[in-house]
Amino acid sequence: MWSFDAATSLNWLEVIKTLVAIITAAIAFFALRNWQRQDKAKRQADFLDALIEATHTYIAEVPKPITLLQIAKIGMASHVPTWDSDDDADRDVKGTIAYIEKNGERDAKRLLELLEAVEPSAIKLRALAAKGQVFSFDGYAKCQNAVTSLTWHLERIQAFAVTIASTTWNWENPEVLRLLHDVMAIDPSEIRESVQKNHVAVLKFATDTYQRIYR
Template sequence: MAGSEFSALESLASVNWLEVIKTGAAAGTLLVAMSALKNWKRQDRAKREVEFVDSLIEATHKFTADMLAPLIYVQIAKIGMTSHVPQYNHSPLAGAVAYIKKDGGDQAKELRRVMEEAQPSVIRLRSLSTKGQVFQFPGYGDCKRAVDGMATYYDLVEALLTVLGSPSWDWNNPDVQAHLRRVVELDPDEMRKGIKAGNRAVLEFSRETYQRLYA
């Protein structure tokens, strides 16, 4: 037994404990560095996610504000079209054509001006909507659909602008009539409601994302 204990002591004594300590210290330092790197990456990702959500909220609010004027012109055009309907056998399309031939050019100029002012905000909104997919946020699909739906209202007003500015179109052409019918059916009040609903969806997504990141 004594020989065994002596042999064991000799083995321990033969170990280069300084090297063992150095190796252990290096391994510990590496683990700490790896942990710090993971934390930094996690914090950096969270920072970029927060910055994105902040930008999306700002872009949504800017688009909403920029669409106020175009929707007013949609309402004016609707009133003008409707006012001509009784004179044309109560035909909405005939009333719309009469209005476009009479006042469409002037209305198109004013509407084009406010649409050009709103264009940067819809471009920004669509860009962020696409960028958001990169982060793979939980529940982002509903938010993206809401944002894309908001941007569609800009396209609808743009369609009205095209019709107002084209008094010389062949209004008997079936394709032209189909395009005109879509414009006549625009409802500025429903469009405002749709934009508000989009705002609510963005705010709900933002609230849930902030809670997840700061929990």
């Protein structure tokens, strides 16, 4: 009888209103959470799209300066005095100096023009790599390191161009000789392999992240 009296004394209209409000709030809460997840996924996917596009643009442009670098290296080798009695290292230095004095300024100008054309895509790629940190992606450090390596090669080729453009340097100076040995050590084949390897690393990161987003 007490339970019946308690039940009949309740204002059921108010109870129903309260329950409806609670259910509505719960539905709104879960809808908001779902929208937030979808919005986050969309922003992450948009970033990945931009990263892949920027990477492909850079990869399409960077072979031109690498090829010209390779041609310049062949030019250096062609000027090595094979008749000289010095050891191989000294002959290589003499060949490099002879090439620079004859063709360095001209080839450096062409190389710097190609580097200038690639620079906008490199800047965009670096900017996107920095922006990507805000998403806290799993394994993002590998992607960022890959982008750093990709764009670092432009700096190496630029150092090469600046050095071969300096046709009037004192080649007996130890510091100048050190710079000369540095540019002689730059290997176009090694750069190509590194570019390919890091390109694959960026694409793998993007693919793995896409799968996690839409899992």
